[in-house]
Amino acid sequence: MNTLRQLRTLFLGLCVLLFGSQALAQQEVTYERILNAQNEPQNWLTYNGSYASQRHSGLTQINRNNVDQLELKWVLQNQVFGAWQSNPIVVDGVMYLTQRPNDVIAMDPVTGRVFWVYKHTPAENARVCCGANNRGIAILGDKVYMGTLDARLIALDRINGKPLWNIAVGDVNLAYSITMAPLIVKDKVMVGVGGGEYGIRGYVVAYDADTGEEAWKFYTIPAPGEPGHNSWDDEDWEHGGAPVWITGSYDPNLNLTYWGVGNPGPDWNPYQRPGDNLYSDSVIALDADTGELKWHFQFTPNDGYDYDSVQVPVLVDREWHGQQRKLMLWANRNGYFYVLDRTNGEFLLGKPYVKVNWSSGLDATGRPIPTPQPEGMPTWPGNQGATNWYPPSYSPRTGLFYFNSWEDYATIYRAEEQQYEPGRAFLGGGFTVLTPAQGAPGVGIGRTNPVNTWTDEVGHAALLAMNPETGEPVWKFEQFDVSDGGILTTATDLLFAGGREGHFHALDARTGELLWKTSLGGQIAMAPMTYMVNGVQYVTVISGNAMATFALRGQE
Amino acid sequence: MTITTFSRFGRRLSLSAFCSLFLSLSAQAQDTSDHQYTSASIQAGSRVYVQQCALCHGPQGDTIDGVNLRRGQFRTATSDEDLARIISGGAAGGRMPAFNLRPEELNGVIAYIRAGFDPEGVAIRIGDPARGKAIYDGKGECSECHRINGVGHRTAPDLSDIGLIRTPAILQASLTNPSSTLQPINRQVRLVTRTEEVVMGRRLNEDTYSVQLIDSNEQLRSLRKSDLVSYELSSVPVHQPTSLNSDEVADLVGYLLTLRGLE
Numbered sequence: 001m002n003t004l005r006q007l008r009t010l011f012l013g014l015c016v017l018l019f020g021s022q023a024l025a026q027q028e029v030t031y032e033r034i035l036n037a038q039n040e041p042q043n044w045l046t047y048n049g050s051y052a053s054q055r056h057s058g059l060t061q062i063n064r065n066n067v068d069q070l071e072l073k074w075v076l077q078n079q080v081f082g083a084w085q086s087n088p089i090v091v092d093g094v095m096y097l098t099q100r101p102n103d104v105i106a107m108d109p110v111t112g113r114v115f116w117v118y119k120h121t122p123a124e125n126a127r128v129c130c131g132a133n134n135r136g137i138a139i140l141g142d143k144v145y146m147g148t149l150d151a152r153l154i155a156l157d158r159i160n161g162k163p164l165w166n167i168a169v170g171d172v173n174l175a176y177s178i179t180m181a182p183l184i185v186k187d188k189v190m191v192g193v194g195g196g197e198y199g200i201r202g203y204v205v206a207y208d209a210d211t212g213e214e215a216w217k218f219y220t221i222p223a224p225g226e227p228g229h230n231s232w233d234d235e236d237w238e239h240g241g242a243p244v245w246i247t248g249s250y251d252p253n254l255n256l257t258y259w260g261v262g263n264p265g266p267d268w269n270p271y272q273r274p275g276d277n278l279y280s281d282s283v284i285a286l287d288a289d290t291g292e293l294k295w296h297f298q299f300t301p302n303d304g305y306d307y308d309s310v311q312v313p314v315l316v317d318r319e320w321h322g323q324q325r326k327l328m329l330w331a332n333r334n335g336y337f338y339v340l341d342r343t344n345g346e347f348l349l350g351k352p353y354v355k356v357n358w359s360s361g362l363d364a365t366g367r368p369i370p371t372p373q374p375e376g377m378p379t380w381p382g383n384q385g386a387t388n389w390y391p392p393s394y395s396p397r398t399g400l401f402y403f404n405s406w407e408d409y410a411t412i413y414r415a416e417e418q419q420y421e422p423g424r425a426f427l428g429g430g431f432t433v434l435t436p437a438q439g440a441p442g443v444g445i446g447r448t449n450p451v452n453t454w455t456d457e458v459g460h461a462a463l464l465a466m467n468p469e470t471g472e473p474v475w476k477f478e479q480f481d482v483s484d485g486g487i488l489t490t491a492t493d494l495l496f497a498g499g500r501e502g503h504f505h506a507l508d509a510r511t512g513e514l515l516w517k518t519s520l521g522g523q524i525a526m527a528p529m530t531y532m533v534n535g536v537q538y539v540t541v542i543s544g545n546a547m548a549t550f551a552l553r554g555q556e
Numbered sequence: 557m558t559i560t561t562f563s564r565f566g567r568r569l570s571l572s573a574f575c576s577l578f579l580s581l582s583a584q585a586q587d588t589s590d591h592q593y594t595s596a597s598i599q600a601g602s603r604v605y606v607q608q609c610a611l612c613h614g615p616q617g618d619t620i621d622g623v624n625l626r627r628g629q630f631r632t633a634t635s636d637e638d639l640a641r642i643i644s645g646g647a648a649g650g651r652m653p654a655f656n657l658r659p660e661e662l663n664g665v666i667a668y669i670r671a672g673f674d675p676e677g678v679a680i681r682i683g684d685p686a687r688g689k690a691i692y693d694g695k696g697e698c699s700e701c702h703r704i705n706g707v708g709h710r711t712a713p714d715l716s717d718i719g720l721i722r723t724p725a726i727l728q729a730s731l732t733n734p735s736s737t738l739q740p741i742n743r744q745v746r747l748v749t750r751t752e753e754v755v756m757g758r759r760l761n762e763d764t765y766s767v768q769l770i771d772s773n774e775q776l777r778s779l780r781k782s783d784l785v786s787y788e789l790s791s792v793p794v795h796q797p798t799s800l801n802s803d804e805v806a807d808l809v810g811y812l813l814t815l816r817g818l819e
Binding site (some may be wrong): 454 | 722723725726729735736737738739740741760761762763764765791
């Protein structure tokens with residue numbers, strides 16, 4: 001009996017060796033696999049590639065010497081229009097992608113041919129400020145998970161795309177929404193809610209990934225009696241925004257999840273909501289099992305500039321000024337680059353990386369010294385920020401932190417008193433982009449015109465390679481238009497990135513030298529990613545309404 | 557000298573001027589304070605507008621089909637006299653009633669409309685379109701560079717629908733203080749290629765690696781920055797502040813406002 005079992009194990013083992021991809025295709029995506037994502041660089045198992053969110057791939061087939069041999073292998077044309085910000089997940093030969101408003105597509109990552117499409121039609125009264133975006137799915141076991149514009153969380157059978165459960169995460173009538181990809185930790189699926197322009201009260205919530213039963217919920221605005229509540233005046237906390245609309249990170253050793261929190265509401269009238277407005281524009285560290293707040297760090301107290309801190313928390317273990325440390329690297333929308341100790345939130349370093357005039361610097365605790373500009377005068381960086389939600393990358397090989405920034409971009413803010421009305425925009429004023437001439441176009445929220453009418457004079461992209469020790473970039477790569485493009489780095493010291501012009505670039509991650517480029521024609525508004533199937537490494541990127549996938553010439 | 561220099565994106569610029577036309581413009585900046593309406597009048601007009609007009613025309617002046625008061629778009633009126641006549645006498649077959657306003661109220665509400673609904677703004681005089689067209693075709697020499705409905709040159713922007721896309725204030729400023737309204741994309745460029753060809757023209761589009769323009773021979777050109785040895789970009793328009801007097805400017809603005817493109 002025992003021998004028989006051993007023989008069977010041996011036979012199954014041989015099958016895995018002989019028919020690797022087919023056998024793998026039947027495997028479930030366990031938490032342990034996501035935890036050890038670096039051990040299977042052929043896959044891309046979670047939004048930012050790993051729990052540390054470095055967007056750094058271990059794949060090495062494409063390198064400095066052959067990157068100019070990349071050729072287009074396939075294109076997936078989107079059938080709906082609008083900025084396409086979805087991040088694909090690749091598991092054992094299947095790619096999962098979302099498209100507007102809330103479709104999940106399962107496809108062959110070698111050919112782009114589609115297995116199935118699941119369509120969720122959001123409620124008609126779903127409201128999002130800035131486009132019907134969805135940034136992708138999460139996967140665990142036999143299920144994929146998608147948040148929706150009408151603030152629902154849907155679990156699908158990952159093989160056939162049929163819905164298994166569909167729960168309300170927030171009240172669509174009050175303009176709660178979900179645009180982020182969920183985060184899986186252990187047996188839980190976690191999401192945050194959007195709606196910072198509609199007077200919501202934000203939260204992160206965790207559900208049993210199997211059943212959809214709520215496990216914990218953390219409000220990003222403390223209720224009366226809770227620590228931090230006195231950072232709000234009167235009833236302001238009830239509609240103070242602080243949404244969470246970008247996927248967080250996770251440190252398994254500390255058992256902490258990290259989330260960037262968005263702007264307070266109303267956006268542009270800080271005088272209407274005196275106080276620091278915790279935990280808006282902060283990073284929060286939540287216990288993965290209970291949702292308990294372990295620490296927070298607020299980047300922009302009493303923000304009047306829409307400086308959401310929804311950037312991806314990038315977790316790095318490295319030597320820093322002679323000491324091995326557990327760091328968190330953060331280029332904030334407010335124009336400062338930060339280094340934090342992620343065990344306790346201690347501020348270690350903060351420096352402006354673009355022109356900043358809303359603050360004259362940071363004090364010893366990292367708190368900004370405010371210098372609000374006179375009415376009618378421009379504020380740097382402008383409303384879309386010095387950077388934003390698009391994911392950065394960290395390369396443990398170069399020790400550099402890479403992100404796209406907007407230079408020479410300023411706006412003129414206008415604050416107005418506004419009453420909260422349920423489900424209605426709650427903005428408290430407005431803004432105009434600083435331009436060099438009367439009536440000249442300002443840089444907008446996205447690129448909808450193939451002519452760059454605003455030109456570089458009202459803002460342009462600078463991809464920065466930041467040295468975390470100094471807070472100074474060691475190189476930068478500029479573009480004429482701005483970029484909402486995230487970054488991918490690889491173990492061959494390549495960096496892939498794009499921008500609104502639609503050029504897709506491969507740079508030398510050490511020097512910033514341009515090694516290869518191709519024009520895809522539509523704005524690139526998400527990070528590229530890479531995966532391997534049947535021994536071929538692919539790099540894929542969404543440009544405009546098309547996903548373009550590349551591999552080396554001769555590789556099929 | 558007002559040549560803009562950029563070191564980014566392959567523009568390696570010499571500081572020398574490429575067009576003597578641009579010299580000493582700042583010294584010629586024209587006095588633009590000649591306005592019929594005072595800011596007090598505009599502010600008084602804003603109160604009249606809110607009380608008497610906004611009910612039908614809306615807070616932004618755009619709720620009646622074919623009319624956008626804030627942007628200076630009317631069904632029949634062009635001049636200030638036309639507006640005064642319509643407000644005082646009614647219009648649209650009686651759907652707009654006649655308003656019995658005192659002269660300062662009437663002046664004020666016209667001033668508020670001409671200021672683009674900006675109580676802090678500057679009201680713009682709108683003159684006679686027929687006289688304005690004569691100036692455009694004659695002493696203004698506008699068609700030396702501009703084109704309307706297929707007539708004139710293409711080196712400067714086509715004006716066939718300029719009355720739809722520009723406010724009266726910007727049209728006036730583009731005559732009296734053109735630097736303040738020059739759209740960045742329309743800047744004049746002077747390029748020198750590796751083969752020593754000199755290309756001058758008006759920029760139509762640009763990205764990190766290339767620039768598209770209409771050259772001085774009215775040809776569409778697209779050049780790679782890697783093929784250029786020099787790229788100069790001017791921050792001032794080709795034409796100087798106008799030497800037309802304020803009545804003529806008002807007439808010319810009145811004419812330009814009638815240009816609405818193909819119906």
